[in-house]
Amino acid sequence: MPWQFDIPEATVQRLSTYLTILRRLEGQGMPTVASSDIAHLANVNAAQVRKDLSYFGDFGRRGLGYRVPELREHLQRILGLSEGRNVIVIGAGNLGSALVGYPGFEPRGFHVVGIFDSDPAKSGSKLYGHEIFPMDRLAELVPRIGAEIAIIAVPGPAAQSVANDLVAVGIACILNLAPVHVNIPAGVACRRVDMTGQLEVLSFCLSSFSSAPEGEQVQ
Amino acid sequence: MPWQFDIPEATVQRLSTYLTILRRLEGQGMPTVASSDIAHLANVNAAQVRKDLSYFGDFGRRGLGYRVPELREHLQRILGLSEGRNVIVIGAGNLGSALVGYPGFEPRGFHVVGIFDSDPAKSGSKLYGHEIFPMDRLAELVPRIGAEIAIIAVPGPAAQSVANDLVAVGIACILNLAPVHVNIPAGVACRRVDMTGQLEVLSFCLSSFSSAPEGEQVQ
DNA sequence: CAGTGTGAAGCGCTTCACAGCT
DNA sequence: AGCTGTGAAGCGCTTCACACTG
Numbered sequence: 001m002p003w004q005f006d007i008p009e010a011t012v013q014r015l016s017t018y019l020t021i022l023r024r025l026e027g028q029g030m031p032t033v034a035s036s037d038i039a040h041l042a043n044v045n046a047a048q049v050r051k052d053l054s055y056f057g058d059f060g061r062r063g064l065g066y067r068v069p070e071l072r073e074h075l076q077r078i079l080g081l082s083e084g085r086n087v088i089v090i091g092a093g094n095l096g097s098a099l100v101g102y103p104g105f106e107p108r109g110f111h112v113v114g115i116f117d118s119d120p121a122k123s124g125s126k127l128y129g130h131e132i133f134p135m136d137r138l139a140e141l142v143p144r145i146g147a148e149i150a151i152i153a154v155p156g157p158a159a160q161s162v163a164n165d166l167v168a169v170g171i172a173c174i175l176n177l178a179p180v181h182v183n184i185p186a187g188v189a190c191r192r193v194d195m196t197g198q199l200e201v202l203s204f205c206l207s208s209f210s211s212a213p214e215g216e217q218v219q
Numbered sequence: 220m221p222w223q224f225d226i227p228e229a230t231v232q233r234l235s236t237y238l239t240i241l242r243r244l245e246g247q248g249m250p251t252v253a254s255s256d257i258a259h260l261a262n263v264n265a266a267q268v269r270k271d272l273s274y275f276g277d278f279g280r281r282g283l284g285y286r287v288p289e290l291r292e293h294l295q296r297i298l299g300l301s302e303g304r305n306v307i308v309i310g311a312g313n314l315g316s317a318l319v320g321y322p323g324f325e326p327r328g329f330h331v332v333g334i335f336d337s338d339p340a341k342s343g344s345k346l347y348g349h350e351i352f353p354m355d356r357l358a359e360l361v362p363r364i365g366a367e368i369a370i371i372a373v374p375g376p377a378a379q380s381v382a383n384d385l386v387a388v389g390i391a392c393i394l395n396l397a398p399v400h401v402n403i404p405a406g407v408a409c410r411r412v413d414m415t416g417q418l419e420v421l422s423f424c425l426s427s428f429s430s431a432p433e434g435e436q437v438q
Numbered sequence: 439c440a441g442t443g444t445g446a447a448g449c450g451c452t453t454c455a456c457a458g459c460t
Numbered sequence: 461a462g463c464t465g466t467g468a469a470g471c472g473c474t475t476c477a478c479a480c481t482g
Contacts, residue, residue: 003429016419062481080426098317173421189424200235202392205408207299210222281459281464
């Protein structure tokens with residue numbers, strides 16, 4: 001996951017959480033907020049909030065806290081969201097369709113600007129007003145529509161091949177929803193969201209291993 | 220996230236990854252596998268794989284590695300997946316619908332056994348063969364259908380209230396897909412999957428902060 | 439005073455390195 | 461020789477504590 005300076009990945013993830021919180025506070029008309037308030041809403045330590053923010057500047061005023069709209073704007077800029085981001089979705093199956101119709105992306109600045117599917121039968125048909133393109137038009141269309149981020153929403157076995165295609169046409173940021181790790185060259189950022197994997201962690205919480213008294217079960 | 224013994228959360232997450240890998244290897248007929256092979260496929264250190272597994276027992280044979288079907292079974296048991304898990308989905312909107320139709324759950328042992336939605340207009344209609352129930356039947360139906368895990372697939376503002384309802388009817392494991400942190404009492408496990416948050420991390424990779432804070436390109 | 443910014447301590451995960459089986 | 465299991469070292473994130481400031 002390539003960024004050059006000494007900023008923990010966990011910090012960047014929390015920044016995204018803080019941004020969501022600040023948007024809500026701003027909507028409620030709150031003028032300022034203390035690190036301890038943000039911390040409470042994000043379920044982290046207050047010093048953590050301050051340290052996270054201090055990587056990027058001195059945004060607070062001592063004795064007062066942070067001005068909500070100001071900090072919200074800073075976070076947006078830090079995360080590169082000031083002008084929104086163009087996203088393409090690969091895979092127009094069940095998952096891909098849901099993504100394209102998901103109303104949560106636009107308000108947070110992500111615009112779906114293209115859908116691709118390897119199935120020629122799907123080409124030309126529309127999904128929530130977006131045309132589905134065949135995979136072999138990727139190289140032609142990615143620069144034209146200004147795609148910056150690609151979401152892989154294909155079945156596991158196809159994910160690596162799709163990732164290769166994306167890298168080949170110059171995509172540098174990939175969100176992988178398939179339940180497999182894909183290899184990508186250095187310089188390309190790839191993150192994976194594995195819902196089923198999270199369900200498996202929850203299943204572990206239910207299993208005897210997470211609660212059974214000492215020594216039982218382990219052979 | 221409540222489990223009593225000293226097992227890192229990251230370890231449990233990786234176990235889920237290993238299980239996926241082992242299923243693939245088993246499908247390919249591979250009889251044994253070395254920690255270094257698993258490590259390569261999961262993109263982690265080989266010692267990490269061995270240490271993760273050693274929390275739960277001595278599954279390997281020195282000089283040989285791990286027997287694939289045997290280890291796969293162990294992992295399934297550790298994760299509490301031997302008999303599958305019953306899941307309910309709260310929210311029959313865009314996201315909820317996609318989940319119910321998502322073909323990736325069943326093969327990994329998660330059975331959708333109920334869909335709930337607060338909108339009375341949706342009650343009674345069907346989604347991929349599953350009836351949609353009104354929220355006020357939660358208390359009655361959860362024990363009857365044996366629901367163990369709930370997925371919150373409602374908009375952010377409704378998430379906390381839904382979480383409260385789930386806890387009230389005895390659900391102890393929650394997967395939260397809403398982009399907000401929800402407060403839950405100790406003893407209840409709650410995990411969040413925030414796709415938009417991951418997109419924001421990727422956006423950070425594209426932003427000037429990740430590559431050139433002072434206008435300098437370091438490479 | 440209230441609350442930020444931050445060096446330093448704390449802590450837990452990751453990696454190393456090697457003893458010990460097969 | 462090949463590979464596991466594991467104590468110990470390494471390392472980086474988190475938390476503490478406090479100087480400092482409006």
